[in-house]
Amino acid sequence: MSVAGATERASVRFLADEMLGRLARYLRFVGFDTAYARGMPDDEILRWSAGESRVLLTRDRRLAGRSPSTLLLTSGDIIEQFRRVRAAYPDLPFGLTFDRCTLCNGTLVPVDISRDSVATEAVPEAVRASGVGLFRCTACGHVYWEGSHTRAIRERLASWST
Numbered sequence: 737m738s739v740a741g742a743t744e745r746a747s748v749r750f751l752a753d754e755m756l757g758r759l760a761r762y763l764r765f766v767g768f769d770t771a772y773a774r775g776m777p778d779d780e781i782l783r784w785s786a787g788e789s790r791v792l793l794t795r796d797r798r799l800a801g802r803s804p805s806t807l808l809l810t811s812g813d814i815i816e817q818f819r820r821v822r823a824a825y826p827d828l829p830f831g832l833t834f835d836r837c838t839l840c841n842g843t844l845v846p847v848d849i850s851r852d853s854v855a856t857e858a859v860p861e862a863v864r865a866s867g868v869g870l871f872r873c874t875a876c877g878h879v880y881w882e883g884s885h886t887r888a889i890r891e892r893l894a895s896w897s898t
C-alpha cells in the first residue's frame with residue numbers, strides 16, 4: 737500500500753475477457769487497472785487491448801495467439817489464475833488496496849464525511865461512528881470501507897500466497 741507500490745502497479749493494465757470476470761474483480765481488489773470485456777467480439781477485444789496497451793487476460797488459446805501482449809490462463813480455478821498473474825509480475829505488490837472499484841474499475845478517492853453527504857448516506861451509522869476510512873468510486877459512486885467483507889478478502893488473498 738506504499739506510494740511506490742501504487743506507482744509500480746500503475747505500470748501494468750489488464751483487459752480480462754468474458755470468462756475471467758471473477759479474476760478481474762480480484763485484480764481490482766489489489767489495485768490493478770483491470771477492464772472487463774463482456775459480450776464483445778474478439779476483434780474488438782484485440783483493438784481495445786492494443787489501443788490502451790492492456791495485457792490481455794484470456795483462457796482462449798486462439799485469442800491469445802492473436803494478441804502481442806497477453807497472458808494465457810489455462811486453469812478455470814480462480815486461485816490458480818490469480819497465482820499465474822502474480823507469478824508473471826513478481827516485482828509488483830498483490831495485497832488488498834482501496835484504489836479501484838471492484839464493480840466498474842473506477843478510481844477510488846477518500847471520502848470526507850463532513851462534506852460528502854451523498855457518500856455518507858450510503859454508509860451505516862455504526863460504520864461512520866467507528867471512524868474507519870471511507871472511499872468513493874469516482875465513476876459509479878459506490879462507497880467502500882474496511883469491514884468484515886474486506887477482512888475476508890484480505891485473508892483469502894493471504895491464503896493464496898502460500
Ligand SMILES: [Zn+2]
Binds near residue numbers: 839840873874876
Ligand atoms: Zn465504480
